[in-house]
Amino acid sequence: MMELRAVLARLLSRYEFHVVGDSELQYWPTKPTTSPMDLFMTVQKRTSLPDADTLMATGAPGPNDNHAVENLVLRPLTHTVSADKLPRTFIVYGSNMGTSEDYATQMTEQLKRMGFADITLVSLNDWDFGSMKSADGRRSLVVAITSTYNGMPPDNARNFAKLLDKETRADILKDVDFVLFGCGNSLWHTFLKFPRHLYQRLDELGATPLTEFTAGDSNDELDDEFMKWSLQVGMILTDHYGSSVDAYIDAVTDKSLPYSLKYVDNTPAAPFRLSPENASVKVNRELQDVERSGRSTRHIEITLDDTSDISYMTGDHLNIYPVNAPDVVREVSAILELDLDVVFELEQVSDASRFAHSAAAVIHGRACTVADALQYVCDWKEAPSRELVVALSETSGNKPAYDLLRKAAEDANTLGKQSAGWSAFTAQNRTVLDVLRTYAPLVRQIPFATLLHFVSAMDPRRYSIASCQSVVGNEVHISAAIVNDTVNGRSYGGLATEYLASLEAGARVSVSHLPAQEAFHLPPPSDVPVVFVGAGTGIAPFRGFLQEMKHAGIGGATMYFGCRSPEYDYLYKDELEQYIQDGMLSKLQTAFSRVGDERKYVQHHVSQDSAKIWSHLQNSGRIYVCGSADKLGKSMTTAMVRIFEEHGGLSADEASTYLSNLISDGRYAQDIW
Numbered sequence: 069m070m071e072l073r074a075v076l077a078r079l080l081s082r083y084e085f086h087v088v089g090d091s092e093l094q095y096w097p098t099k100p101t102t103s104p105m106d107l108f109m110t111v112q113k114r115t116s117l118p119d120a121d122t123l124m125a126t127g128a129p130g131p132n133d134n135h136a137v138e139n140l141v142l143r144p145l146t147h148t149v150s151a152d153k154l155p156r157t158f159i160v161y162g163s164n165m166g167t168s169e170d171y172a173t174q175m176t177e178q179l180k181r182m183g184f185a186d187i188t189l190v191s192l193n194d195w196d197f198g199s200m201k202s203a204d205g206r207r208s209l210v211v212a213i214t215s216t217y218n219g220m221p222p223d224n225a226r227n228f229a230k231l232l233d234k235e236t237r238a239d240i241l242k243d244v245d246f247v248l249f250g251c252g253n254s255l256w257h258t259f260l261k262f263p264r265h266l267y268q269r270l271d272e273l274g275a276t277p278l279t280e281f282t283a284g285d286s287n288d289e290l291d292d293e294f295m296k297w298s299l300q301v302g303m304i305l306t307d308h309y310g311s312s313v314d315a316y317i318d319a320v321t322d323k324s325l326p327y328s329l330k331y332v333d334n335t336p337a338a339p340f341r342l343s344p345e346n347a348s349v350k351v352n353r354e355l356q357d358v359e360r361s362g363r364s365t366r367h368i369e370i371t372l373d374d375t376s377d378i379s380y381m382t383g384d385h386l387n388i389y390p391v392n393a394p395d396v397v398r399e400v401s402a403i404l405e406l407d408l409d410v411v412f413e414l415e416q417v418s419d420a421s422r423f424a425h426s427a428a429a430v431i432h433g434r435a436c437t438v439a440d441a442l443q444y445v446c447d448w449k450e451a452p453s454r455e456l457v458v459a460l461s462e463t464s465g466n467k468p469a470y471d472l473l474r475k476a477a478e479d480a481n482t483l484g485k486q487s488a489g490w491s492a493f494t495a496q497n498r499t500v501l502d503v504l505r506t507y508a509p510l511v512r513q514i515p516f517a518t519l520l521h522f523v524s525a526m527d528p529r530r531y532s533i534a535s536c537q538s539v540v541g542n543e544v545h546i547s548a549a550i551v552n553d554t555v556n557g558r559s560y561g562g563l564a565t566e567y568l569a570s571l572e573a574g575a576r577v578s579v580s581h582l583p584a585q586e587a588f589h590l591p592p593p594s595d596v597p598v599v600f601v602g603a604g605t606g607i608a609p610f611r612g613f614l615q616e617m618k619h620a621g622i623g624g625a626t627m628y629f630g631c632r633s634p635e636y637d638y639l640y641k642d643e644l645e646q647y648i649q650d651g652m653l654s655k656l657q658t659a660f661s662r663v664g665d666e667r668k669y670v671q672h673h674v675s676q677d678s679a680k681i682w683s684h685l686q687n688s689g690r691i692y693v694c695g696s697a698d699k700l701g702k703s704m705t706t707a708m709v710r711i712f713e714e715h716g717g718l719s720a721d722e723a724s725t726y727l728s729n730l731i732s733d734g735r736y737a738q739d740i741w
């Protein structure tokens with residue numbers, strides 16, 4: 069796809085395109101900006117070039133009068149603007165889990181290579197947007213990339229968002245052009261809420277959007293959408309500011325690799341870990357009757373080192389840094405024919421990286437053994453990247469045995485990841501490890517540094533904390549559902565959960581603490597009643613809340629808990645029944661989905677209790693929901709909207725707004741994934 073765009077850019081800089089006829093263009097309804105229907109053009113070699121400076125000064129149309137074409141024409145090379153004439157650029161991001169930050173780093177690299185010299189990369193909180201008004205009328209460019217959490221800004225954008233909303237000077241950003249990419253997940257009721265809000269506020273404060281609002285969905289092909297957007301933005305900026313077309317083409321097609329590998333003699337001073345080992349496993353026990361359920365959920369108690377400096381609130385999250393199993397490490401080293409004890413360093417030889425979160429980017433700067441790289445850094449269980457598949461296909465020659473691989477690479481480059489070729493390939497090669505196994509001879513032709521560049525570093529996995537620190541002291545408890553899918557006769561264990569399941573008492577682990585959103589904590593003791601709704605391991609934070617309530621001597625909570633059967637996966641049954649005896653729970657409603665003919669889920673019970681739920685909310689009550697976004701989060705949203713329609717006499721729209729207001733007031737708090 070990148071190559072096609074680059075070819076397009078070259079064509080546009082060398083030829084004039086004129087649309088035949090003057091009727092208004094119609095677009096395919098599903099792609100209203102990118103896919104025109106029945107578009108016919110004449111093509112002529114450029115003989116005279118439009119004057120870029122005149123165009124920029126007057127905004128006058130170029131030699132192509134047709135609007136659709138005018139928007140696409142890239143300025144010719146002879147009028148390339150020097151770096152100091154290009155705008156000062158702020159690449160600003162809001163990100164909790166690193167995706168938007170990663171994309172912002174990639175945009176920084178792309179823009180640098182396009183010739184933009186004055187670039188500042190900062191989180192939204194660190195961006196001083198109040199000082200953007202220019203003294204000399206020179207324009208600035210803002211490239212904003214942000215996610216959203218429960219419809220709110222990410223943590224490193226929260227303070228910024230408060231200032232932005234307070235800002236009343238309508239022209240404060242009048243010297244600013246901006247482009248924005250939103251990251252979200254369509255499973256959330258508040259899909260892309262903050263990125264949309266940011267786009268609107270930047271516009272209201274006088275900034276000029278250079279593209280329409282664009283976003284991706286992490287429940288779909290987020291990376292693909294970002295890639296398309298970054299290429300489109302590159303073209304638009306080249307056109308708008310007159311930067312070099314060739315530099316743009318080089319920036320988006322440069323395949324030079326950023327790292328070279330050097331083997332070194334000395335053993336690294338310290339083992340290579342993404343985060344230091346700072347805790348030990350105390351207990352790791354099964355919560356289900358595995359024989360009957362066929363599934364496993366582990367209750368894990370972790371003792372924090374005194375030096376770990378972790379203090380948490382009930383309802384917060386714990387990050388666990390996964391470690392690859394020793395047999396995977398041995399297998400990968402055998403495939404790569406690498407000695408595990410060898411020590412290497414990576415040297416940066418170019419800034420061409422589009423993978424800020426690659427294993428190579430993380431290792432770069434420190435000596436590392438092959439063993440540590442394979443065990444503690446590389447994510448062998450992630451889906452293969454397009455770049456890895458393309459690199460392998462380039463070494464595959466014409467052998468028919470590699471047809472599937474070549475077709476995948478070709479389709480991914482031209483049609484994207486929805487294409488038949490890519491889908492057929494990933495159906496058989498779900499993980500990088502699968503690819504290494506299937507294409508071992510090709511993998512060995514790729515330098516190790518290149519492989520490290522195409523494989524991500526393992527992300528920590530986040531678990532809801534299932535304990536209250538006032539009760540358990542220097543411990544932290546979690547409940548982990550162990551993922552184990554079988555596809556094509558192969559077993560695919562979850563990266564972190566398979567690791568967690570394997571941990572024995574005494575095992576050392578790396579953990580860190582993540583605060584939950586403000587609303588997902590218990591209200592002050594004297595305050596309002598609470599309702600907990602959870603399914604499966606969604607019970608975890610409520611176990612912590614109930615410990616806290618007992619510790620504080622508070623009672624009266626209502627709990628809806630869903631699982632399959634009281635016989636085999638009723639997690640923490642004894643503890644919950646004890647909380648009823650002790651009065652922390654005044655009502656415990658269970659929903660069993662595999663008992664009897666009728667499948668019952670928690671939302672059905674919540675709907676049945678609609679009058680109570682409505683009156684609970686009228687009495688300033690709070691509702692907490694924890695479980696899968698797809699299954700529980702969505703159906704609870706539907707159930708709540710119906711309750712508001714029925715008891716509040718609200719229309720569907722009003723009921724949705726009512727729910728949104730409860731969420732922003734922190735009275736309907738969700739911890740869903």
Ligand SMILES: Cc1cc2nc3c(=O)[nH]c(=O)nc-3n(C[C@H](O)[C@H](O)[C@H](O)COP(=O)(O)O)c2cc1C
Pocket residue numbers: 162163164165166167168169214215216217218219220222251252253254256257258259260261286739740741
């Ligand atoms: C606890 C939690 C809450 C989330 N809330 C929302 C939301 O309200 N709306 C949305 O569109 N996406 C939501 N998401 C999805 C993230 O915004 C999405 O995964 C995004 O790509 C993360 O980007 P980041 O790594 O830059 O933070 C949520 C994800 C989590 C884990």
